Amino acid sequence: MPWKIMVRASSYHYPSGLRYTVDHCLAFFVYFVLSKTFLAVVSEESTIFTNCGGTLHDPKGIIFTPNFPNAYPIPISCKWKIEAPGNQMIAIYFTQFYMREGLRATEYAYFEDESHYMGKTDLGIFSFDSHLNHLVTNKTILVLDFTVIEQGNIHLRVIDLFLDVYGFNITYEMITKNEYHADPCINNHCTFNGNCLASADFSSYQCQCLQEYYGDECQYSPKCGPEAESVICYNGGTCRHYIGSRFRMCNCPPGYEGTRCEKRVKEDPFISKEYFDEGTDS
Numbered sequence: 001m002p003w004k005i006m007v008r009a010s011s012y013h014y015p016s017g018l019r020y021t022v023d024h025c026l027a028f029f030v031y032f033v034l035s036k037t038f039l040a041v042v043s044e045e046s047t048i049f050t051n052c053g054g055t056l057h058d059p060k061g062i063i064f065t066p067n068f069p070n071a072y073p074i075p076i077s078c079k080w081k082i083e084a085p086g087n088q089m090i091a092i093y094f095t096q097f098y099m100r101e102g103l104r105a106t107e108y109a110y111f112e113d114e115s116h117y118m119g120k121t122d123l124g125i126f127s128f129d130s131h132l133n134h135l136v137t138n139k140t141i142l143v144l145d146f147t148v149i150e151q152g153n154i155h156l157r158v159i160d161l162f163l164d165v166y167g168f169n170i171t172y173e174m175i176t177k178n179e180y181h182a183d184p185c186i187n188n189h190c191t192f193n194g195n196c197l198a199s200a201d202f203s204s205y206q207c208q209c210l211q212e213y214y215g216d217e218c219q220y221s222p223k224c225g226p227e228a229e230s231v232i233c234y235n236g237g238t239c240r241h242y243i244g245s246r247f248r249m250c251n252c253p254p255g256y257e258g259t260r261c262e263k264r265v266k267e268d269p270f271i272s273k274e275y276f277d278e279g280t281d282s
Contacts, residue, residue, distance in 0.1 A: 049073035053146075055081045059174045060202060063144065065167025069096075069195060072167050078146040081111065084174040090142045091179075092135040095205075096169040096195050098155055100127050102148045103168065108141040136175070171198050192244040194218035213241070224248050237261030 052066050063080055065072040084090050092105075103126045109119025119139060126132060148154065155166060190196050194209035194217075209218035215225070222229055224239040232239040233250035237260065242249045252261035 047075070049076040050078070052076070052078035053080045055083065056172075057083055060172065062169065062171050062198070064169040065146065068167050068169050070166060072148075074151055075149045076146070078144075080144040080146075082142045082144070082172055082174075084137075084140045086140060088140065088174045088176055090137045090140075091173050091175050092142070093171045093173075094126070094132050094134065094168075095171050095198060097126065097132075098128050099168055100129055100154050101125055102146055102154055104145045104147075105135065106143045106145070107137045107139040108143065109139050111141045111143060142172075169195070171202060173202065190218045191241050193221075193241055213245075215240075221245070233261050235261045235264075 049066070049072070056063075065078070066076070067073075082090050090107075105123040105126065107121045107123060108117050111117045111120075121139065123135065189205075190207040190209070191213075193213040194207040196205055197208050198205050207216065207218050209215070213219075213221050219240040219242075220226065221241065224232060224241055226238055228239055232248070233252070235256045236253045237250040237256065239248055239250055241247070250259065250261050252258070255265055257263050257265050
């Protein structure tokens with residue numbers, strides 16, 4: 001039968017000419033695979049996105065990752081140089097910043113490039129986990145290096161909306177000493193359910209809520225709010241999101257307290273500060 005003949009033929013010794021042809025075909029195949037792999041590696045390394053960054057001299061402005069709040073290209077390498085006049089410093093406000101790593105800050109007295117500089121101070125890598133509100137330099141030049149080679153676990157976002165926002169959108173201004181202002185968008189102002197946007201002159205900020213959330217601080221949704229689909233808080237209490245979409249709390253009316261405003265208070269009515277997880281709903 002043809003199949004048996006083919007199987008047996010595979011155990012025969014090939015004639016020298018045929019062996020030469022087979023060996024060269026095998027060598028060519030290996031070379032082809034390795035060369036394609038090498039070209040793929042070279043191609044991947046050569047596609048690092050660098051169309052970002054620049055030198056900034058304006059007295060105030062915004063620095064953001066490409067395509068913010070959508071995903072930025074990976075791998076990516078950006079460098080921003082902020083240069084203030086000699087009598088001023090630089091204040092950075094982490095208005096929308098949800099990254100655990102990737103952004104490093106360095107201040108200089110003079111900076112041309114990595115080979116020509118003076119008075120260098122490494123300010124470290126910024127991380128949301130360190131709860132930074134703002135940064136004020138002691139020198140007139142601040143360089144921000146943003147480098148991400150692979151996605152990994154570098155973004156921090158509430159569970160249900162994980163990776164809805166990529167990168168960062170931060171603001172800066174040039175100031176005299178101790179002139180910086182408290183950014184109302186910082187300290188979870190939008191409850192992690194929205195993005196905080198600054199006006200062009202930094203005089204006002206507002207929350208841009210994600211998906212189904214609403215309210216001045218994106219604290220309400222159809223599942224938790226004054227128009228909630230189901231009763232979560234009793235005795236006239238109002239449900240609101242506290243940190244992200246899962247952790248919620250009840251704002252109790254005067255005279256009631258408890259996780260869900262289920263207890264009556266005999267004196268000194270107050271607003272309950274007890275929180276609960278969405279998973280505890282019955």
